[in-house]
Amino acid sequence: MLEQLLIFTRGGLILWTCKELGNALKGSPIDTLIRSCLLEERSGAASFNYDAPGASYTLKWTFHNELSLVFVAVYQKILHLLYVEDLLAMVKREFSQVYDPTRTAYDGFDETFRQLKMEALARAEDLKKSNPVVGNVKKQGGQGNKNGFEGGNKKKSDGSVKNDGGADGENGKGRKLENGHSNGNFVASKDTNMNSVNVNGRENTSSDDVGAFDVNKLQKLRSKGGKKTDTVAKASKAEPNKKVTKKNRVWNDAAVPEKKLDFTDHSGEDGDRNIDFVAPIQGESMMDKEEIVSSESEDEDEEDEDAGKNSKPGTKSKGWFSSMFQSIAGKANLEKSDLEPALKALKDRLMTKNVAEEIAEKLCESVAASLEGKKLASFTRISSTVQAAMEDALVRILTPRRSIDILRDVHAAREQRKPYVVVFVGVNGVGKSTNLAKVAYWLLQHNVSVMMAACDTFRSGAVEQLRTHARRLQIPIFEKGYEKDPAIVAKEAIQEASRNGSDVVLVDTAGRMQDNEPLMRALSKLIYLNNPDLVLFVGEALVGNDAVDQLSKFNQKLADLATSPNPRLIDGILLTKFDTIDDKVGAALSMVYISGAPVMFVGCGQSYTDLKKLNVKSIVKTLLK
Incomplete structure (x- = not known):
């Protein structure tokens, strides 16, 4: 049963709701x-599921872009109403004929809607009557998929491994392991027969591959008794007898053999005093410096050229006169076929900038949904219209929805006489400890007292690493050693900070893969027990598709393993190694899109000053360049 159907403008003015439903x-x-879909450029999705205590709905929608209207249907999630999309299309068509921008009430549309609903229900009944035939077709198709795309490697009777394709697409492209990471390594069969080897998911049984040794050729040479075989045999016998002696390496022209390398620890001597004062003299953090971005626009001729190159083969390109006439007179309504070449070019461009393919696809679908049916203005080309729409979409996604002024929140917590707690989480090796020290250095420059909490009790050397940063920055550190419960260590650190009057507690946690359930459970316990003010996910700017998997599974695990009905998820993102990617900045977009959390810090070097804010305009310009 349909719960509600609404028609409202993009400005938020509700024009009509179904009084007959009245639910x-x-x-x-x-x-x-x-908030979560239309404003976040996810309007290209088919539906949206709303789950709340005592409520579970499915929402479907459609747009009338020329009139700036939104049509939304709401029904119970457990129901599968076949007529909703058809009903929305009919309501859109009929309401657009009676719409008047000066009117705010449409009471006479109730009878029209009643007739449209009866018509949609009648079509759904006809579809149900033909359901057995459709079910048989689906069943047969499902069996075909099972036989053709069951996945995995099947063993032949001769012991070799056969790759039946799996669900990985053509030729095994895009194969993924169970933990979500792409499998680009060399995978060999464990069977005794090594003639069949899988390389990147492909079956390789050919004997003419590069680097493969052909045994048949060797047998032919032996049968002929040629000199080549004797030569090879003599060479193979002579080689083991040769002993290669390695010469001593001379490092400098002036040989000083009596001087040896010193590996002893001098940390307790006077030389350590120089290390303590390295950090304070490094200068101002880059967080407080404004980055200037040039406002040079993209050359539209190159955009049209790229759109033409990426257009589908077989589509006829428009002539010069027709395109010029269209740009002058304007197009009546944009159709999906008109947008496809430009969107295809934009999608390829985003993917070359390290944006995950799934995210690029959804963005293009959202832009197409916002432009389809819209009238093209005079002297405007489709490519520039699509480019502008994509630019607006990217700015809306990367712009934080809420205030992320950490210094203001720190001062607010100080007035309440409690420390501001930040927990750093992420996968292994992304640089959590190093960038935690950068954040501490930035806070120290704003006269904020900081204390570190060494809650990485899992990795060897983690406490010593954080202790070194604390010594160089001259700030206190709370540590309990290894093999302790990190949640208890964090709790005691916060209590110690309250006694000592520290303004901020920066909690360092162990790196963990998103599929490691024991460590994820420990992290969920730490967050639930201490209720930090900010949960920062530290991720690399080098990752592409893996960023989607990391963030989505981190949020999912934190939600599933939480013991409270309102679990704490990731609040912000710290993007590391941003100076190593050149213009491949797509990971920032992928992470923000999949989590909804803003990028609050960007690590761009190895010194304490190398911490920046994310410049949204610069990122958008780089993505579309």
């Missing part, structure tokens, strides 16, 4: 749809 929606599914 009061539990929670706020419409507001959540607008």
Whole structure:
């Protein structure tokens, strides 16, 4: 049963709701749809599921871009209503004929909607009557998929390994392991027969491959008794007898043999005093410096050229006169076929900038949904219209939805006489400890007292690493050694900070893969027990598709393993190694899109000053360049 159908403008003015339905929606599914989907450039999705205590809805929508109208249907999630999309299309068509921008009430549309609903229900009934035939077709198709795309490597009767394709696409492209990481390594069969080897998921049984040794050729040479075989045999016998002696390496012209390398620890001597004062003289943190971005626009001729190159083969390119006439007179309504070449070019461009393919696809679908049916203005080309729409979409995604002024929040916590707690989480080897020290250095420059908490009790050397940063920055550190419960260590560190009057506690945690459930459970316990003010996910700017897997599974695990009904998820992102990627800045977009959390810090070097804010305009310009 349909719960509600609404028509409202993009400005938020509700024009009509179905009085016949009159069902009061539990929670706020419409507001959540607008905040989480329509404003976040996810409008290209087919539907949106709203889950709240006592409420579970599915929402579907469509746009009338020329009139700036939104049509939304709401129904129970457990129901599968086949007529909703058809009903929305008919309501859109009929309402657009009676719409008047000066009117705010459409009471006479109730009877029209009643007739449209009866027509949509009748079509759904006809579809149900033909359901057995459709079910048989689906069943047969499902069996075919099972036989053709069951996945995995099947063993032949001769012991070799056969790759039946799996669900990895053509020729095994895009194969992924169970933990979500792409498998680009050399995979060999464990069977005794090594003639069949899988390389990147492909079956390789050919004897003419590069680097493979052909045994048949050797047998032919032996049968002929040629000199080549004797030569090879003599060479193979002579080689083991040869002993290669390695000469001593001379490092400098002036040989000083009596001087040896000193590996002793001098940390307790006077030389360590120089290390303590390295950090304070490094200068101002780059967080407080404004980055200037040039406002040079992209050359539109190159955009059209790229759109033409990426257009589908077989589509006829428009002539010069027709395109010029269209740009002058304007196009009546943009159709999806008109947008496809430009969107294809934009998608390829985003993917070359390290944006995950899934995210690039969804962005293009959202832009297409926002432009389809819209009238093209005079003297405007489709490529420039699509480019502008994509630019607006990227700015909306990367712009934080809420305030992320950490210094203001620190001062607010100081007035309440409690420390501001930040927990750094992430996968292994992304640089959590190093960038935690950069954040500490930036806070020290703003006269904020900082204390570190060494809660990485899992990795060997983690406490010593954080202790070195604390000594160089001359700030206190709370540590309990290894093999301790990190949640208890963090709790005691916060209590110690309250006694000592520290303003901020920076909690360092162990790196963990998103599929490691014991460590993820420990992290969920740490966050639940200490209720930090900020949970920062530290991720690399080098990752592409893996960023989507990392963030989505981190959030999912924190939600699933939490013991409270309102679990704490990731609040912000710290992007490391940003200076190593050149213009491949797509990981920032992928992470923000998949989590909804803003990029609050960007690590761009190896010194304490190398910490920046994310410049949204610069990122958008680089992505579309």
